[in-house]
Amino acid sequence: MSQKNNFVFKGLHIVAWIIFVGLCIEAGGLIVNFIFSLYKPEFVQNLYQKLDLSQMYNLNKWVFFSMYSFILFISILKACLFYVVIMLLNKLNLSKPFDTYVAGQIKNISYYTLSIGLISYLGQQTAKSIQHYGFEIDMLNQFWADSQAYILMAAVIYVIATIFSRGVEIQNENDLTV
Amino acid sequence: MPIIVNLDVMMAKRKMSLNELSEKVELTLSNLSILKTGKAKAIRFSTLEAICVALECQPGDILEYANDEDIRTTNR
Numbered sequence: 001m002s003q004k005n006n007f008v009f010k011g012l013h014i015v016a017w018i019i020f021v022g023l024c025i026e027a028g029g030l031i032v033n034f035i036f037s038l039y040k041p042e043f044v045q046n047l048y049q050k051l052d053l054s055q056m057y058n059l060n061k062w063v064f065f066s067m068y069s070f071i072l073f074i075s076i077l078k079a080c081l082f083y084v085v086i087m088l089l090n091k092l093n094l095s096k097p098f099d100t101y102v103a104g105q106i107k108n109i110s111y112y113t114l115s116i117g118l119i120s121y122l123g124q125q126t127a128k129s130i131q132h133y134g135f136e137i138d139m140l141n142q143f144w145a146d147s148q149a150y151i152l153m154a155a156v157i158y159v160i161a162t163i164f165s166r167g168v169e170i171q172n173e174n175d176l177t178v
Numbered sequence: 179m180p181i182i183v184n185l186d187v188m189m190a191k192r193k194m195s196l197n198e199l200s201e202k203v204e205l206t207l208s209n210l211s212i213l214k215t216g217k218a219k220a221i222r223f224s225t226l227e228a229i230c231v232a233l234e235c236q237p238g239d240i241l242e243y244a245n246d247e248d249i250r251t252t253n254r
């Protein structure tokens with residue numbers, strides 16, 4: 001493996017860790033806000049990243065909790081996704097990459113990405129539908145802006161995972177060829 | 179697996195150990211062991227040639243085809 005490839009790989013590893021920590025902080029903040037909003041409704045106007053859902057909360061609590069659940073699931077799934085990416089990068093051996101574990105992890109990444117895409121799309125469509133009933137949803141768009149991109153990415157990663165699995169089979173056959 | 183490897187039979191006939199054979203054919207002990215125990219998925223012609231030269235035999239002496247029915251009949 002060339003020095004340049006190794007450097008890029010290490011850089012990717014560090015970036016993945018940074019993103020994972022950021023996503024954990026976001027998910028943790030949203031979970032804490034959610035718990036606080038159950039017991040102290042006055043916190044609803046000053047949620048994570050200055051999100052103000054007080055109008056939604058005052059109009060209908062169930063709508064607030066369902067929309068917030070979408071946001072929470074998406075953020076938790078994103079953190080889980082990057083956890084899987086970090087596990088993959090930890091175990092990946094560039095000199096012998098075609099491993100059953102790696103192929104399995106790539107498949108898991110595609111499943112998580114698809115879940116994020118589908119839940120984001122569902123959240124986006126739900127938000128659009130409740131807009132007709134007078135709810136302000138503009139501040140929620142930041143949480144499901146790229147739903148279709150995630151679905152497309154999931155399809156691409158699934159194809160890569162399938163190719164990788166075939167690579168593992170070929171490598172195993174090669175290992176048992178004398 | 180229908181292909182049976184009779185490497186140990188030929189090695190016994192020629193009174194050759196696995197270590198000796200691995201040195202002669204320039205194959206590692208682990209690879210030879212994979213072949214001997216029937217776990218190999220494929221064998222290169224170059225490896226087969228080297229084994230035949232080392233054991234002074236024909237490929238048919240080392241490799242044998244027996245389908246599943248024949249194996250069941252033999253085991254009875």
